[in-house]
Amino acid sequence: MSTVLDIIASAGLWGAVLRIATPLIFGTLGALLCERAGVLNLGIEGIMTFGAMSGWLAVYHGADLWTGLLVAALAGAAFGLLHAALTVTLGLSQHVSGLGVTLFASSLSYYLFRLIVPLAGSPPTIVPFAPVSLPGLAGLPFIGPVLSAQTPPTYLALLLALLLAYVMFRTPLGLAIRMTGENPHAAEAQGVNPMAVRYGAVIVGSALMAMGGAFLTLSAFNSFFPTMVQGRGWICIALVVFASWRPGRALFGALLFAFFDAFQLRLQTAVDGVPYQVFLMTPYILSIVALCVMARRARVPQALMQPYRRGER
Amino acid sequence: MTETVLEIDRVSKSFGDNKANDAISMTLGKGEIVALLGENGAGKTTLMSILFGHYMPDEGCIRVHGVDLPPGKPRAAIHAGIGMVHQHFSLAPNLTVLENVMTGTEKLWSFRSETGRARAKLKSLAERFGLAVDPDARLGDLSIGEQQRVEILKALYNDARILILDEPTAVLTNLEAETLFATLKEMARQGLSLIFISHKLDEVMATADRVVVLRGGKLVAERRSAETSRDELAELMVGHRVARPVREAHQRGEPVLEAAAVSVRVDGVDRLKEISFRLHAGEVLGIIGVSGNGQTVLARLLSGTLARSSGDILLYGEAIGDLSVADTVAAGIGRVPEDRTHEGAIGEMAVWENAVLERIDEPRFSRHGLVDRKAAVAFADTIIRDFDVRGGGPLTRTRLLSGGNMQKLILGRNLAERPRILIAAQPARGLDEGAVAAVHARILDARKAGTAVLLISEDLDEVIGLADRIQAIVGGRLSPPVSADEVDARALGLMMAGAWKKEAA
Ligand SMILES: Nc1ncnc2c1ncn2[C@@H]1O[C@H](COP(=O)(O)OP(=O)(O)O)[C@@H](O)[C@H]1O
Ligand SMILES: [Mg+2]
Numbered sequence: 001m002s003t004v005l006d007i008i009a010s011a012g013l014w015g016a017v018l019r020i021a022t023p024l025i026f027g028t029l030g031a032l033l034c035e036r037a038g039v040l041n042l043g044i045e046g047i048m049t050f051g052a053m054s055g056w057l058a059v060y061h062g063a064d065l066w067t068g069l070l071v072a073a074l075a076g077a078a079f080g081l082l083h084a085a086l087t088v089t090l091g092l093s094q095h096v097s098g099l100g101v102t103l104f105a106s107s108l109s110y111y112l113f114r115l116i117v118p119l120a121g122s123p124p125t126i127v128p129f130a131p132v133s134l135p136g137l138a139g140l141p142f143i144g145p146v147l148s149a150q151t152p153p154t155y156l157a158l159l160l161a162l163l164l165a166y167v168m169f170r171t172p173l174g175l176a177i178r179m180t181g182e183n184p185h186a187a188e189a190q191g192v193n194p195m196a197v198r199y200g201a202v203i204v205g206s207a208l209m210a211m212g213g214a215f216l217t218l219s220a221f222n223s224f225f226p227t228m229v230q231g232r233g234w235i236c237i238a239l240v241v242f243a244s245w246r247p248g249r250a251l252f253g254a255l256l257f258a259f260f261d262a263f264q265l266r267l268q269t270a271v272d273g274v275p276y277q278v279f280l281m282t283p284y285i286l287s288i289v290a291l292c293v294m295a296r297r298a299r300v301p302q303a304l305m306q307p308y309r310r311g312e313r
Numbered sequence: 314m315t316e317t318v319l320e321i322d323r324v325s326k327s328f329g330d331n332k333a334n335d336a337i338s339m340t341l342g343k344g345e346i347v348a349l350l351g352e353n354g355a356g357k358t359t360l361m362s363i364l365f366g367h368y369m370p371d372e373g374c375i376r377v378h379g380v381d382l383p384p385g386k387p388r389a390a391i392h393a394g395i396g397m398v399h400q401h402f403s404l405a406p407n408l409t410v411l412e413n414v415m416t417g418t419e420k421l422w423s424f425r426s427e428t429g430r431a432r433a434k435l436k437s438l439a440e441r442f443g444l445a446v447d448p449d450a451r452l453g454d455l456s457i458g459e460q461q462r463v464e465i466l467k468a469l470y471n472d473a474r475i476l477i478l479d480e481p482t483a484v485l486t487n488l489e490a491e492t493l494f495a496t497l498k499e500m501a502r503q504g505l506s507l508i509f510i511s512h513k514l515d516e517v518m519a520t521a522d523r524v525v526v527l528r529g530g531k532l533v534a535e536r537r538s539a540e541t542s543r544d545e546l547a548e549l550m551v552g553h554r555v556a557r558p559v560r561e562a563h564q565r566g567e568p569v570l571e572a573a574a575v576s577v578r579v580d581g582v583d584r585l586k587e588i589s590f591r592l593h594a595g596e597v598l599g600i601i602g603v604s605g606n607g608q609t610v611l612a613r614l615l616s617g618t619l620a621r622s623s624g625d626i627l628l629y630g631e632a633i634g635d636l637s638v639a640d641t642v643a644a645g646i647g648r649v650p651e652d653r654t655h656e657g658a659i660g661e662m663a664v665w666e667n668a669v670l671e672r673i674d675e676p677r678f679s680r681h682g683l684v685d686r687k688a689a690v691a692f693a694d695t696i697i698r699d700f701d702v703r704g705g706g707p708l709t710r711t712r713l714l715s716g717g718n719m720q721k722l723i724l725g726r727n728l729a730e731r732p733r734i735l736i737a738a739q740p741a742r743g744l745d746e747g748a749v750a751a752v753h754a755r756i757l758d759a760r761k762a763g764t765a766v767l768l769i770s771e772d773l774d775e776v777i778g779l780a781d782r783i784q785a786i787v788g789g790r791l792s793p794p795v796s797a798d799e800v801d802a803r804a805l806g807l808m809m810a811g812a813w814k815k816e817a818a
Contacts, residue, residue: 172419172426175408179416182405189367189403190417190467191388299407 007266011142015149016265019220021258023048025157026212027236028243028250029164030076030205035240036168037201038181038194038303039087042098044209045233046105047079049226051210053109056217056224057116059126069153069214076210079105080203088198091307102233110226123223129153151219153211158251160208165247177201181301184308194308209233235287242291244298253290260286315342318506319364319395319475324373326359333359335530336373341475341508346501348521348538349510350550352745353715354704355527357510358400361477365397366390377475396468400479400510402460406453411435413452414467431470438469442500458489465496476500478509482516483716483743486604487771494520512745514543526550547746555746557778558754561761565781566594568630569765570615570646570734575624577614584610587624588791590767590784594733597756597766599780599797601773603809607789608769609651612738615767616648617641642671644734647727647764651738653716657723660712664702665693667711668726692729700725701751717748724755728764735759738769753779773802787811 007013027044034041041047055072059065079101086097117124133148134155168174176197179187184194212232217224235257243249260283268276319341326334333356341347351357362368364375369385376382377393390397404413415431432448439445444462452460461481468476478497482490494516497507511517517524518538526534526549534549547555570592577585585607592598602608613619617636625632628644641648650656658667669678669689678689693707700721704714711719720740727735737756741749756779760766770776776783777797785792785808792813800808 170426172415172423173421175412175416175426176421178408178412179405182407183403186403186405186413187416189365189387189397189399191391192417192421302405302407 003270004267007263007270011145011149013262013266014142014146016262017255017258018146018150018154019258020261021254022154022157023212023215023220023232024236024239024254024257025161025251026215027209027233028239028254029157029160029247030208030212031236032240032243032245032247032250033164033177033205033208034202035304036181036245036301037177037198038184038301038306038308039084039198039202040094040098040305041080041083041101041202041205041209042095042237043079043083043101043105043206044098044236045229045231046102046109047076047206047209048213048216048229048233050079050105050109051076051213052217052228053113053213053224054210055214056126057113059218060117060124065129065218068218069211072210072214073207076213077203077207079210080206081199083206084199084202087307088195088202091309094305106226113224113226123225125222126218128217128222129219153215153219157212157215161247161251168247178301181303184303184306188310195310198308209236212236238287238291241295241298242287244294245301256290257283257287315344317341318343318378320376320379321360321364322374322376324360324363324370324375326356326363326368326370332530334363334370337527337530337532338373339525339532339535341506343506344501344504345523346497346507346509346521348517348524349508349527350512350514350517350524350546351510351527352550352747353717355550356530357527358479360527361397361479361508361510364390364477365395391471391473394472394474396465396471396473396476398461398464398468398476398478398481400483402464404452404460404463406451408452409449410446410452410455410463410466411448413463414448414470418471435466435470438466441503442469442496444496457484458486458492461485461489461493474505476505476507478507480510480512480743482511482513488603490516512743512749514546514746517546518543528552550745551747555750557750557774558757560597560757560779560781563595563761565596566763566765568593569628570767571625571627573625573627575614575621575626577610577619578622579610579619583622584789585614585621586789588786588789590791590794592734592765592767594765595760595763596781597760597768597779598794599776599783600767600769600786600791601776601783601805601809602771602786604771607786608738608771610789611786612648612651612736612769615641615646615736616650645730645732647730647732647735649720649723649727649735649737649740651742651769653719653723654712658711658719660710662711663707664697664705664709664711664714664722665690665707667722668693668696668707671726672730696722696725696729699729700755717744717751720744720748720752721755724752728755728759731762732759732764735764735766736769737766739771740768741770741772741775749775773805777802777805783808785809785811785813787814790814 027048031041031044051072054075055068058071059068083097083101086092087094129151131149131151138144138148176192180194180197187194213229216228239250239253242253264279264282268279317340321337321339323336323338324334325336337360349357363370366385366387366389374381382393383389411432414435419426435448444466446459446462481493497520501507521538524536524538524541524546525532528550568591572588572590574587574589575585576583576587610619614621617638617640620635654660669692672678678685690707702718702721704718741752756766768779780797782794783797784794792808
């Protein structure tokens with residue numbers, strides 16, 4: 001019992017929580033933005049992989065880290081454009097298109113990576129983002145060590161969560177996005193262009209997803225391997241539901257999941273006699289439980305997954 | 314003649330070969346109320362959609378205060394001061410009233426929504442026109458009548474001077490409709506100009522200054538409402554005389570469905586209190602009442618979607634427990650639900666699928682466990698032919714049918730099989746004169762063939778016209794039956810106000 005408390009009280013754990021949560025925050029915000037406008041984006045898993053690859057590749061070829069992040073965002077935006085063209089303009093099934101984008105983006109990532117980077121015994125590496133300590137906060141007890149273990153993209157993710165919450169609930173643009181996800185016909189009747197809103201949301205949302213992927217190669221690790229996203233995209237899709245489509249709760253959900261994950265990692269070494277796979281499973285099991293509790297009260301955007309066609313009743 | 318605010322000049326619009334609007338011209342004056350009449354499919358909605366920029370006209374143009382309106386642009390219409398209240402509300406149930414109203418009213422890229430100012434403006438508008446509603450309520454929690462107020466407020470919020478309402482009363486209870494018409498008159502008094510579409514001829518005559526009638530996409534008549542009559546308007550709409558069918562004397566049969574002191578409790582509230590009735594074969598028993606007094610609950614109880622809390626239901630003389638939906642089908646009880654688009658038919662399915670939905674496990678519609686599509690389509694064809702369902706064939710998606718035709722399909726599905734009992738809730742609500750007459754004729758045919766019909770309705774004319782005996786429902790209690798030949802509208806009005814309770818006491 002005391003080991004558990006020791007783990008929870010350690011700054012190391014909470015530093016890891018923020019680190020693990022960062023890609024989930026980016027991904028969840030991206031998926032949330034798309035879904036608020038009425039478009040489910042199951043391309044997320046592939047877009048994150050492609051973001052991880054393209055950001056890393058840019059840096060490997062000499063770009064600085066921020067440029068790498070930007071390259072990843074642009075690549076994500078391009079896949080967003082593809083998904084939007086298929087689902088918004090052509091009105092195809094959002095599930096099928098999203099899974100198609102995931103398969104396409106994942107394979108393309110690996111293909112391009114292999115094309116450009118020769119096979120080697122150990123994977124090539126870059127110099128990733130270094131932790132920065134914010135002046136003033138570094139001296140605080142507990143919080144200081146937790147924060148000074150973080151890299152800049154983590155701060156960016158936290159800021160983006162606040163920004164998205166503000167835009168969504170305090171600006172005319174946010175209202176237009178929410179109305180488009182609830183009733184695109186009503187949006188149109190009020191002079192909002194639902195097609196444009198959906199394109200914008202899917203493109204920007206996909207860019208955020210790709211930045212989440214790039215965090216993995218530019219900050220968490222220093223090299224790329226094709227399986228590194230490991231289902232994080234799917235976790236993000238579930239987190240959006242958990243969060244009831246609210247950015248603030250999405251942030252909380254990502255941190256909660258990251259906490260489970262960081263905690264089980266430490267338990268694996270602290271507890272003997274239990275196969276480590278049991279611990280690996282726990283974050284997912286706890287997520288399902290949390291989802292059951294939270295999602296029943298969730299209010300799904302009413303036009304989610306419904307193609308919008310002008311003039312049709 | 315007052316100043317003209319709106320001119321529609323020779324507007325035409327076709328959908329494929331279907332000429333929905335054929336060179337229609339009309340005008341609207343300041344402070345004037347014009348009613349637009351016409352059967353379902355006459356082209357009313359199409360004309361109003363062109364006016365509001367939802368559709369592009371093929372020919373013709375719209376002028377507001379003498380200035381041409383760019384076609385096909387809702388934004389331009391809003392800027393010109395045109396507001397539209399759609400037949401099917403265009404609102405978002407998960408957003409608040411204020412959010413619904415504010416969408417699209419501010420510059421998209423502003424840093425902040427001016428919610429405070431918007432709330433104040435909404436409140437002052439609501440006060441000025443008597444449209445009370447809580448700005449912070451979630452829209453989905455409001456009643457239909459309140460939601461419609463939000464639709465109107467939305468238009469007024471955009472500074473509309475010309476308001477278009479497409480069948481605003483179709484979804485309202487009688488009381489809500491009265492309130493709405495009073496509001497419309499108040500708005501006209503304050504200088505707004507209004508066009509509304511309605512099938513309630515009495516209210517049209519009482520509210521509108523002028524009436525414009527469309528038939529088959531053409532404007533066929535224009536009348537001052539002071540100089541016309543209900544019968545003339547009905548005839549102009551349909552193109553020939555329409556008379557609602559007349560109930561003939563007819564011998565009733567055995568009792569088939571009885572309720573003995575049945576109570577129903579919903580969410581801890583007694584919604585039906587010890588109601589009793591006895592329905593005979595070959596008669597129409599009318600249950601009249603004002604909405605909210607238990608009509609909906611009664612219809613649900615008898616359709617098997619609500620359970621009773623006490624009392625007995627007797628079917629063909631035998632006490633049964635609670636009805637389930639499957640029981641009702643098996644027992645030959647046909648049902649016409651109140652909300653036809655949500656409970657009566659599945660809009661996304663084809664007409665033939667809706668036609669056989671309840672009977673899909675009968676051997677004649679399945680072969681080796683698969684749907685026998687040929688037999689099902691043939692069945693749907695019979696209904697379409699026998700019940701005069703227009704606007705599509707068996708393969709048409711059902712939501713493309715107009716309300717009247719969807720209702721004929723639902724009636725047909727139930728009556729094609731000669732049910733022993735028919736539970737019909739508000740069967741003619743929102744239908745045009747022609748469709749009302751058709752639906753009523755079918756119900757009387759069924760009665761003649763021996764079907765026991767329980768007619769649950771809040772329309773006095775309908776109940777007086779169809780029912781042999783009438784019971785009023787007030788606050789969940791049911792009055793004793795009276796013979797329809799012995800009462801008039803005044804006596805029924807008293808019954809609906811609960812007058813019998815005092816006599817009994
Ligand atoms: N979007 C559309 N596509 C094809 N046909 C349509 C469309 N809208 C209306 N129509 C047809 O145009 C005619 C007029 O319809 P509408 O204006 O809705 O009539 P009303 O409102 O008078 O009942 C009908 O025959 C209808 O089937
Ligand atoms: Mg219409």
